[in-house]
Every structure is written in structure tokens, then in C-alpha cells.
Amino acid sequence: MAAASPVSFDDVRAAAARLAGIAHRTPVLTSRTLDSLVGAEVFVKCENFQRVGAFKFRGAYNAAAQLTPAQLAKGVAAYSSGNHAQATALAARELGTSAVILMPEDAPRSKREATAGYGAEIVTYDRYTEDRTALGEALAEDRGLALIPPYDHPHVIAGQGTAALELLEDTGDLDALLVPVGGGGLIAGSATAATALCPRIRVIGVEPEAGDDTKRSLEQGERVTIPVPRTIADGQALDTPGALTFPVNQRLVDAVALVGDDEIVDAMRFAFERLKIVLEPSGASALAALMAGRIDNPPRRIGVIASGGNIDSERFAALLGR
Known part of the structure; x- marks a missing residue:
């Protein structure tokens, strides 16, 4: 089956x-x-x-809006090359919480600036040598944040x-x-x-x-x-x-x-x-x-x-x- x-x-x-x-x-x-x-x-x-x-705002907000009050109080995390980063940062702001976003070092400047502009903290990595999923999961766990993945949720x-x-x-x-x-x-x-x-x-x-x-x-x-x-x-x-x-x-x-x-x-x-x-x-x-x-x-x-x-x-x- x-x-x-x-x-x-x-x-x-x-x-x-x-x-x-x-x-x-x-x-x-x-x-x-x-x-x-x-x-x-x-x-x-x-x-x-x-x-x-x-389109990324649709998924990020739908996921963040279903977090518990306790989860929202601690904040959210995401990893993204740019659009999901911005979407999660804005969703967090709309819901009154904070966001930490893992972005590749070579992400387009406009996307990094927009993500920061929505109030998120940005942490960078090398997309060609490092595993963003593993880094993102570790970041969320270390800081006690609710992880909102870019697609696998x-x-x-x-x-x-x-x-x-x-x-x-x-x-x-x-x-x-x-x-x-x-x-x-x-x-x-x-x-x-x-x-x-x-x-x-x-x-x-x-x-x-x-x-x-x-x-x-x-x-x-x-x-x-x-x-x-x-x-x-x-x-x-x-x-x-x-x-x-x-x-x-x-x-x-x-x-x-x-x-x-x-x-x-x-x-x-x-x-x-x-x-x-x-x-x-x-x-x-x-x-x-x-x-x-x-x-x-x-x-x-x-x-x-x-x-x-x-x-x-x-x-x-x-x-x-x-």
C-alpha cells in the first residue's frame, strides 16, 4: 500500500x-x-x-501560523538562498516573533538585504562545501528555535x-x-x-x-x-x-x-x-x-x-x- x-x-x-x-x-x-x-x-x-x-510567503506563513504560543515565543529559524529567507522573516514579524536565517554567502545581495530588513538575523554558509540542512537543523536545535524548512514540511x-x-x-x-x-x-x-x-x-x-x-x-x-x-x-x-x-x-x-x-x-x-x-x-x-x-x-x-x-x-x- x-x-x-x-x-x-x-x-x-x-x-x-x-x-x-x-x-x-x-x-x-x-x-x-x-x-x-x-x-x-x-x-x-x-x-x-x-x-x-x-510564492514562498504562502508556505512560510502557513507553517509559522500553526506554531504554538510557546514556540512562537522562542522564535523561528530557516535556511534559504533568498525567497524563503525573506518569507520566513516577514512571517515571523507578522506573528510577533523573531527569526534567524541561514543563507549562502553568495545569495543575491538584494535578497540578503530584504531579509535583514524584515528584522531577521542572518547567518551565512558556503553552499558548495557545506550542508545547509544539517547546519540549519543544528542552528535551530542549539538556539531552541522552531525550524521552518523551505519545502520539506x-x-x-x-x-x-x-x-x-x-x-x-x-x-x-x-x-x-x-x-x-x-x-x-x-x-x-x-x-x-x-x-x-x-x-x-x-x-x-x-x-x-x-x-x-x-x-x-x-x-x-x-x-x-x-x-x-x-x-x-x-x-x-x-x-x-x-x-x-x-x-x-x-x-x-x-x-x-x-x-x-x-x-x-x-x-x-x-x-x-x-x-x-x-x-x-x-x-x-x-x-x-x-x-x-x-x-x-x-x-x-x-x-x-x-x-x-x-x-x-x-x-x-x-x-x-x-
Whole structure:
């Protein structure tokens, strides 16, 4: 018998109720130019307009809001390359507690500054030589803090699933849903919601070519670890899928497409020039896969989650000028 899923559709709906009035209900954009380019009707869920500029606030707040008063009194901890860091810091501030965040030394400056701006203490590490999960767990234990992981937590997964829930509420049935994949929390939650609302939907993950750990893992039927990838999509620079997220994605995700860094930049440029929105590389990867023809036989109605827009002006200009 298959193990029970750590997250149900009821959990996603409960998260949506918990987030109501706290998280933004982000807009869904359409573009006739984009539709013509890909030969389908495309609906872009703009999580770059979410609080902290990314979908991560949904999961972080949903998890932090379910801590006990005693846990909140001691504070929370997280480890993240940037968006979950900001999300946990803001969630902690909203709930009247403190946050300590472990971030890689090479995290984008704008993300570190924003995390500190929300009141969090930042501790750094080397993402290429140190194990952030082990460091984060030790940090939380040493200080007596409640750890909110970036994806491997049922409440985090459920919170992330509210993005797809909103999208389908706004658009009606879709034939496919494209979701960026890092640790797998966004796609696990989104697939839980999407397949419950629209059983025939194809859920397709998108990873950078250099960071194809989920694609390899799904193909091999078990979690695979790769060298920490070097890609402009820093939010997707992970070496292995989550222990909780992977079984969900094994069951619900139909395929994983890969995109190159140059294709991601092309999607960022298109989003800026034609959709009039700013996306960070990770936030543009699902759009990039669609625009670059990486989706086999694209169906008629496609949802795309644009997962975040946290990028500073200098890096944005440098990437688009390359």
C-alpha cells in the first residue's frame, strides 16, 4: 500500500483560509502575443506580486501560523538562498516573533538585504562545501528555535499549493500546469490542488539544465543527488529533491522539462517587454520552457506559475544585456 500523502487538498484549502487577508491574491495575466507564440491560451500566475516578491510567503506563513504560543515565543529559524529567507522573516514579524536565517554567502545581495530588513538575523554558509540542512537543523536545535524548512514540511507544501488553487479558481479548468521546481514544495502543493480540481490536468515541472535532480530522480524512481548546480536560477540550485515532496511529485507530476540559462533570460526579457513584469531567473523558468518549445504537444489551455521577481536592477540589467 502506498504511503499516505503528507498533504491533502483539504490542507491546501485550510491554508487558503489561513492566508486570506494576509497573503496577496496575485493576478493572472494573459497575452495575445504569448498565445500566438506558443499556439495555446496561456494564463500566467504572477507570484512576483506576492508579499516578499515570491510564492514562498504562502508556505512560510502557513507553517509559522500553526506554531504554538510557546514556540512562537522562542522564535523561528530557516535556511534559504533568498525567497524563503525573506518569507520566513516577514512571517515571523507578522506573528510577533523573531527569526534567524541561514543563507549562502553568495545569495543575491538584494535578497540578503530584504531579509535583514524584515528584522531577521542572518547567518551565512558556503553552499558548495557545506550542508545547509544539517547546519540549519543544528542552528535551530542549539538556539531552541522552531525550524521552518523551505519545502520539506506539510504546512509549507500546503501553503504553496494555494497559488495553483487561486489560479484554477480564476481560470477554470486547464489542460496543463507548468511549475518551477527547486526542492519540490511549490509543485507538490500545486499538483495536490490542481489534480483535485481538474483530474485530467497535466502537471509539468521545469528545472534548469544544470540542476536536473528532480527529473533524474523521477526517471530512476528514487531521490538522486547531483553536484550543487551553477545556474542563474539560484532559487533552483539544489542538489536533491525533498524527502517529503518527492513521493508527492512521483505520484502527481507527469513530466519535468529542462531549460537553459539563455532561454530563461529570453523569458525574463519577454516578460519585461511584453507582459510588463519583472521576473527573477527561477521565476521565469516555467515560462521559458513554454516559450522555448520544451513542452511536448502543448495543449489548448496552459497555466504557468511565475514564481518570483526578486532580482536587483543591476543583475537584471546585466542578465538581459548578456
